[in-house]
Amino acid sequence: MTDEATITTEPAASATDYLSLAREAYSTSTTFFDSSIRPQIEAAIRQFQGVHPNNSKYHSDTYKHKSRLFRPKTRAMVRKNEAVAAEAFFSTQDVVSVTAEDDGDPVQQASAEVNQALLDYRLKKSIPWFLTCMGAFQDAQTVGACVSYQYWKYDPRKGVDKPCIDLINLENFRIDSGADWTDPINSSP
Numbered sequence: 667m668t669d670e671a672t673i674t675t676e677p678a679a680s681a682t683d684y685l686s687l688a689r690e691a692y693s694t695s696t697t698f699f700d701s702s703i704r705p706q707i708e709a710a711i712r713q714f715q716g717v718h719p720n721n722s723k724y725h726s727d728t729y730k731h732k733s734r735l736f737r738p739k740t741r742a743m744v745r746k747n748e749a750v751a752a753e754a755f756f757s758t759q760d761v762v763s764v765t766a767e768d769d770g771d772p773v774q775q776a777s778a779e780v781n782q783a784l785l786d787y788r789l790k791k792s793i794p795w796f797l798t799c800m801g802a803f804q805d806a807q808t809v810g811a812c813v814s815y816q817y818w819k820y821d822p823r824k825g826v827d828k829p830c831i832d833l834i835n836l837e838n839f840r841i842d843s844g845a846d847w848t849d850p851i852n853s854s855p
Contacts, residue, residue, distance in 0.1 A: 691842070691855060698843035707809045707836055713740040714808045744807045751803045756796065761789040792828040801833050813839045 709719045716738055718724045724732065764782040766774035789795045798814075805812035813834040820827050846853035 692840065695840035695842055695854075699837075699840065702843070704837070710740075710809045713738050714744060716741060740808075744804060747807055748800055748803060752796075752800060755799055761786050761795060788829055793831055798831050798833065805833065805836070809836055811836055 705720075712719050723729055760782070762782065762785045764778045764785065766778040768774050802812040802814060813836060815832045815834055817830050817832075818828070819830050840854075841850040842854040
């Protein structure tokens with residue numbers, strides 16, 4: 667008499683299970699963001715705009731008739747740093763510099779020249795590189811981080827074939843509260 671092995675398989679997870687997991691992750695990340703990160707971002711943006719923070723004493727009735735002049739140096743500092751960054755990023759005619767690893771190999775030199783030309787063309791014609799770079803720099807200076815989504819837009823019917831970079835507001839990006847702070851993207855569930 668032989669023992670027959672019974673194979674049991676778990677039923678495939680249904681769409682509602684995935685939907686409930688997504689809802690739970692969104693709810694958890696929203697709670698974390700609203701309690702920990704949003705107040706800091708709002709205060710930083712208000713500083714950049716030259717407005718008192720929400721919890722400032724100047725919004726109370728005690729200071730109702732006092733002067734409301736507020737001149738933070740945040741915007742001036744960010745603008746100064748943007749000018750330095752623009753000079754550093756865009757001080758040469760070429761957007762990138764591609765060189766051959768082996769200068770003696772003519773194939774590598776030709777490949778480097780072709781890649782240099784392609785990258786220069788794409789970064790000058792396809793992507794609004796200056797606006798993207800300066801927008802990301804301003805986000806990083808103002809709120810402390812910048813988030814972008816890079817993808818390739820390809821539609822042969824419309825004749826579209828180009829790289830794209832979209833800057834995402836930090837408020838629209840979700841991370842888990844238990845994510846590793848050194849790598850929140852890959853460690854967030």
